[in-house]
Amino acid sequence: MTMMMMIMSSAQSSADKTLQEVSEALQKLMAALPPEEQRQLDAVSAVLVKRPDEVIYRLSWSTDICASKLLDCHGLTNDKVKPVIVGMLEYKKKMEAVAQARRSLWISLGGLGISFCSLAMSILAVFKGRASNTKEAEAGT
Numbered sequence: 173m174t175m176m177m178m179i180m181s182s183a184q185s186s187a188d189k190t191l192q193e194v195s196e197a198l199q200k201l202m203a204a205l206p207p208e209e210q211r212q213l214d215a216v217s218a219v220l221v222k223r224p225d226e227v228i229y230r231l232s233w234s235t236d237i238c239a240s241k242l243l244d245c246h247g248l249t250n251d252k253v254k255p256v257i258v259g260m261l262e263y264k265k266k267m268e269a270v271a272q273a274r275r276s277l278w279i280s281l282g283g284l285g286i287s288f289c290s291l292a293m294s295i296l297a298v299f300k301g302r303a304s305n306t307k308e309a310e311a312g313t
Contacts, residue, residue, distance in 0.1 A: 197259070205252075212246040213256055219243065221258045228264070234255050 205213065220243070222226060231237050237253050238245035245253050 209248065209252065213252065214246050215246045216248065216253055216256055217260065219299070220257065225264060227259075228257060228261055232261055 203210075213293055223243075229239070231242055232254075234240055234242075236250055237243060237257065238248070238250050243253070
């Protein structure tokens, strides 16, 4: 396995572990609720996933989420919906952090590849210079 592949697999496993932790936390939160509330919160979550981050931030700052026209709470109280909004914000932050880490990884790997090519060209130039010096020395004798 090449060095680049080892670096990529390490970064991938770290990102997957982070997403798995966030997903498990949300599942534990949902499992603690009655089935009817779970269905209602699933409906709220489905709406929140489609909303832009700005709206979710506004909802998280709101004191009465269900009274605002930004979100249909499906009959749930503010106390039940607020943790879902906070969890959704954390999930979106983690997803963005993972995406940023992947972008940074690819940029770093590109720089590593360019450095490796530069090193290879330098080595070739040194060997070519030695070979031409040897030919000049033989021609001079």
